[in-house]
Amino acid sequence: MIVYYFRYLTVAISSPSVPNEKPLGLRSGVFHEAVLDKIQQLHGDFGVAAVRSGFLAKYCNENTRIGILRARHGPHRFVSTSLPFITKIGKLDVTLQTLHVGATLKHSFKFIQKYQRSYLDSMWHSLKTDEEKRKLELAVMDFTKTDVTLNLEKMT
Known part of the structure; x- marks a missing residue:
C-alpha cells in the first residue's frame, strides 16, 4: 500500500489590471494549467512528471484572490519554486x-480564515450600508468553491 503525504500551498493572486473591489474571474482549472505550464518551462518533463500525480488546485476565491494548491510532499518544491515566475494566468496578468x-487542508483553511478576516477588517471602512458589509463577508468567507467537504464549525 502506497501512502502519499501532501502539502497545501496557500497563494495570494494579485493583478494590477483588475481593481481590488472587483473579482478576478479566475477558475481553478485555468490556475492549475498555468502552474503546470510554468513547471514544464522551469523544471522540464521531470518536474511535471514528479508533480502531476496528486497535483490539484483545491480552492480559488475570486474576491479575496486566494488559492490553494495541493501537491505531494517532496515535489511540492517544484510547485513553490515555480509560483513566483508565473506572470499570466489565462489572459490575466x-x-x-x-x-x-501546510501539511493539512484544515490548517490551510484556518490560515485563510485569519487572513481573510484581516482583509475583511481592512475593507470594512469603505462600505456604507450593513447590507454591503454582509454581502462582502459572505463573499470573503465563502469556502464552498472547493471540492472538499469541510465543516467549519469543527475547525474552531
Whole structure:
C-alpha cells in the first residue's frame, strides 16, 4: 500500500489590471494549467512528471484572490519554486505570492480564515450600508468553491 503525504500551498493572486473591489474571474482549472505550464518551462518533463500525480488546485476565491494548491510532499518544491515566475494566468496578468505551506487542508483553511478576516477588517471602512458589509463577508468567507467537504464549525 502506497501512502502519499501532501502539502497545501496557500497563494495570494494579485493583478494590477483588475481593481481590488472587483473579482478576478479566475477558475481553478485555468490556475492549475498555468502552474503546470510554468513547471514544464522551469523544471522540464521531470518536474511535471514528479508533480502531476496528486497535483490539484483545491480552492480559488475570486474576491479575496486566494488559492490553494495541493501537491505531494517532496515535489511540492517544484510547485513553490515555480509560483513566483508565473506572470499570466489565462489572459490575466498576475503576480503570485506564497502565503502558507501546510501539511493539512484544515490548517490551510484556518490560515485563510485569519487572513481573510484581516482583509475583511481592512475593507470594512469603505462600505456604507450593513447590507454591503454582509454581502462582502459572505463573499470573503465563502469556502464552498472547493471540492472538499469541510465543516467549519469543527475547525474552531
